Amino acid sequence: MEAINFLQEILKISLVALIACISYYYYKYFTRENPLPGPFPLPFIGNTHQIFENHSFDTSKFQAKYGDLCEFYTGSQRFILLSNDDLIQKIMKPIVNGPFHNRVNDDDNGLNEIGLLNTGLTFNNNYTDWQYHRKFFTKVIMSPSFIKQSVIAVQDSFLEMEKYWDDLGEDTVFEFNRWMKQYFFDTIFITTTSNRACALIDYYTKVTPNEKSDVPESILKESSKFVESVDAHVYGMQYFFVLPRIVRNLPGIKGYTQYLKDRVSWLRNNVDNIIKSKREEISKTPIDQKLKSDMLTMFLTVNTEIDITERIADDLHDKPMSDKVVQENFIEVFGGGIDTSSNSMCFLVGFLENNPKAKQRMIEEIERVLGKDPNSSFTLEDLSKLEYVEAVIKEASRVHSIVPLLFKKNSVPEVIGGYKWSKGTYFGLNIHGIHKHKSYWKNPEIFNPDRFMDNPESKNKVYTFGGSLRKCPGRNLAMMELKATLAMLYRKYDIELLGPLKEHIGYFSWANSIENDHQTLTLRKRVAKVLGVAERTVESVLADWTRIMTVHLHSPKILGRPKFQPDENVAELLHTKILK
Numbered sequence: 001m002e003a004i005n006f007l008q009e010i011l012k013i014s015l016v017a018l019i020a021c022i023s024y025y026y027y028k029y030f031t032r033e034n035p036l037p038g039p040f041p042l043p044f045i046g047n048t049h050q051i052f053e054n055h056s057f058d059t060s061k062f063q064a065k066y067g068d069l070c071e072f073y074t075g076s077q078r079f080i081l082l083s084n085d086d087l088i089q090k091i092m093k094p095i096v097n098g099p100f101h102n103r104v105n106d107d108d109n110g111l112n113e114i115g116l117l118n119t120g121l122t123f124n125n126n127y128t129d130w131q132y133h134r135k136f137f138t139k140v141i142m143s144p145s146f147i148k149q150s151v152i153a154v155q156d157s158f159l160e161m162e163k164y165w166d167d168l169g170e171d172t173v174f175e176f177n178r179w180m181k182q183y184f185f186d187t188i189f190i191t192t193t194s195n196r197a198c199a200l201i202d203y204y205t206k207v208t209p210n211e212k213s214d215v216p217e218s219i220l221k222e223s224s225k226f227v228e229s230v231d232a233h234v235y236g237m238q239y240f241f242v243l244p245r246i247v248r249n250l251p252g253i254k255g256y257t258q259y260l261k262d263r264v265s266w267l268r269n270n271v272d273n274i275i276k277s278k279r280e281e282i283s284k285t286p287i288d289q290k291l292k293s294d295m296l297t298m299f300l301t302v303n304t305e306i307d308i309t310e311r312i313a314d315d316l317h318d319k320p321m322s323d324k325v326v327q328e329n330f331i332e333v334f335g336g337g338i339d340t341s342s343n344s345m346c347f348l349v350g351f352l353e354n355n356p357k358a359k360q361r362m363i364e365e366i367e368r369v370l371g372k373d374p375n376s377s378f379t380l381e382d383l384s385k386l387e388y389v390e391a392v393i394k395e396a397s398r399v400h401s402i403v404p405l406l407f408k409k410n411s412v413p414e415v416i417g418g419y420k421w422s423k424g425t426y427f428g429l430n431i432h433g434i435h436k437h438k439s440y441w442k443n444p445e446i447f448n449p450d451r452f453m454d455n456p457e458s459k460n461k462v463y464t465f466g467g468s469l470r471k472c473p474g475r476n477l478a479m480m481e482l483k484a485t486l487a488m489l490y491r492k493y494d495i496e497l498l499g500p501l502k503e504h505i506g507y508f509s510w511a512n513s514i515e516n517d518h519q520t521l522t523l524r525k526r527v528a529k530v531l532g533v534a535e536r537t538v539e540s541v542l543a544d545w546t547r548i549m550t551v552h553l554h555s556p557k558i559l560g561r562p563k564f565q566p567d568e569n570v571a572e573l574l575h576t577k578i579l580k
């Protein structure tokens with residue numbers, strides 16, 4: 001009897017606590033600053049249940065129902081949704097330490113839980129730290145010399161991928177999204193570390209389980225886990241930011257929350273090992289020998305006696321970077337540069353295959369600028385002449401925004417949309433909605449790259465890479481990679497799309513839409529047997545990769561300088577032996 005009474009008391013107290021929480025939630029809701037139209041939120045979860053659809057974070061329906069200036073809630077966090085260009089102008093201004101510099105609050109519990117707050121770039125609210133890290137990205141990734149070097153890496157990765165495609169044969173059905181993911185992973189890895197990641201060969205061995213690979217299984221497994229963990233990291237950023245703590249810890253969801261945490265922590269440990277290997281490689285390099293100029297070497301040598309960064313450091317940051325800081329920045333490159341580029345390629349192929357005229361015009365430009373021989377190599381200068389290809393990329397990213405929603409918050413009270421907002425208000429910039437807004441775009445639903453050729457000003461209205469000082473630092477690299485990949489694919493292959501890509505839009509689709517979906521196609525070489533020399537080239541490039549196989553993700557055995565410098569070696573192969 002006593003036990004029942006006790007339980008009844010507990011129940012009563014819980015009920016009172018629940019009613020108090022709900023009352024407080026709605027008290028805050030009904031007394032909120034500048035009430036705007038928007039869906040009515042539920043206690044604890046807000047509108048989270050209305051936002052998720054098909055694994056997507058879809059806010060366009062709010063714009064359709066409530067207009068260009070409206071609101072929604074995730075948990076108790078309110079977001080002001082801005083869906084036209086005029087509303088975001090002030091936020092997108094590049095102002096030093098400006099009022100909209102940060103994306104999240106200093107005390108964001110989700111990002112804190114997964115260790116992403118105030119580290120690296122994306123969620124770093126400490127302006128001086130952010131500025132210092134950003135310098136590396138700007139000086140390295142945006143620099144023409146880095147991009148030039150990357151043009152070679154992209155061509156090498158493509159050659160490797162083609163070799164696998166050739167082996168699979170023309171009637172094979174390809175899951176293009178998966179190939180693209182591995183391809184961009186390998187490309188980014190080699191340009192940032194000078195080492196090979198083996199993601200392509202790992203995927204190839206997965207689709208051909210009966211074939212024996214030269215690469216040890218342990219390395220392939222490691223590579224797989226690395227790719228999976230980068231995915232978890234990108235997805236985790238959004239998951240922990242958007243989902244309220246109470247939802248993350250619900251039975252059934254909690255296990256997944258833990259899985260994401262475990263993967264991110266695996267990634268950190270693994271990157272630490274890569275850093276250690278690189279440190280050792282650097283320390284074993286004779287003083288009179290030039291160090292490689294990859295991004296990781298720059299991070300590790302800054303403010304040391306062997307600094308190769310040409311004084312990137314400043315008075316505020318005159319100490320070498322700790323492994324922890326290097327790790328965070330290094331992971332951001334992967335987080336920012338793989339899904340975005342591979343998803344872009346999938347949408348590009350989807351649009352081009354459904355728009356034969358645009359495709360034809362693009363192929364003509366590629367052949368005119370790069371020459372008719374589909375195997376000839378090209379440079380950054382060549383790529384810069386591909387104006388129509390660039391228009392195609394911009395238009396595809398307009399019709400299907402790769403990052404459809406951006407978050408910004410104000411650090412001081414600000415006026416937006418005619419309302420004064422207290423500091424710490426969250427603004428959701430509905431890029432998808434702005435890219436399709438009828439007031440700015442004629443026939444916005446139609447894929448028409450000509451709009452960028454006829455009216456170059458249109459490009460200023462596209463926010464593929466965001467805006468403000470935080471505009472994507474990987475944009476030059478990404479644009480080069482997309483142009484190069486489109487050129488290599490379309491100068492050689494006829495593509496048959498076997499099914500439409502589902503129209504996922506929304507923030508979560510940034511990482512996962514293509515993962516949940518499958519873009520299947522077949523590839524047929526247009527100029528099938530012209531290869532001759534080049535076919536041997538592919539073989540020799542691969543043979544060299546195999547010889548330098550001791551250079552892999554993080555094995556301590558690789559320490560010391562490999563006999564071959566993969567980048568220089570392949571570059572030499574491509575540019576001296578083959579092209580001359």
Ligand code: HEM
Pocket residue numbers: 121122123134141332333334336337338340341344402403406463464465466467468469470471472473474475477478
């Ligand atoms: C098609 C490819 C890409 C797209 C569409 C894309 C898009 C974006 C967008 C929209 C932002 C947010 C900007 C803002 O808040 O206004 C961003 C930020 C960022 N991107 Fe990219 N990106 C791409 C490729 C890359 C690559 C290749 C890298 C790295 C090598 C990269 C690294 C980053 C980083 C580190 C940030 C955070 C910058 C900061 O907060 O200062 N991205 N990107």
